[in-house]
Amino acid sequence: MTNKETKKSVAGSHKNYRCWCYRCNENYTVLGETFPYVMTRMILCPTCGNKRCPHSTDHNLACTNSNAPGQPGSRYE
Numbered sequence: 001m002t003n004k005e006t007k008k009s010v011a012g013s014h015k016n017y018r019c020w021c022y023r024c025n026e027n028y029t030v031l032g033e034t035f036p037y038v039m040t041r042m043i044l045c046p047t048c049g050n051k052r053c054p055h056s057t058d059h060n061l062a063c064t065n066s067n068a069p070g071q072p073g074s075r076y077e
């Protein structure tokens with residue numbers, strides 16, 4: 001039996017980790033807060049920092065590195 005890569009340490013804490021994207025948080029409200037998470041925070045693409053990047057709306061969508069309106073998949077479409 002080989003013992004390959006049984007333990008791989010990953011940087012950062014994955015405890016209580018929530019995805020940052022809009023889709024994963026659109027029905028989420030922080031405990032004790034009145035308004036939904038996505039209403040109280042500006043969701044930006046972590047890669048390019050644009051709010052209209054489709055990647056900021058859904059982590060499954062590719063980063064376009066663009067803040068242009070009307071991008072497919074973007075909530076600002």
Ligand SMILES: [Zn+2]
Nearest residue numbers: 019021024059
């Ligand atoms: Zn997500």
Ligand SMILES: [Zn+2]
Nearest residue numbers: 045048053063
């Ligand atoms: Zn992006």
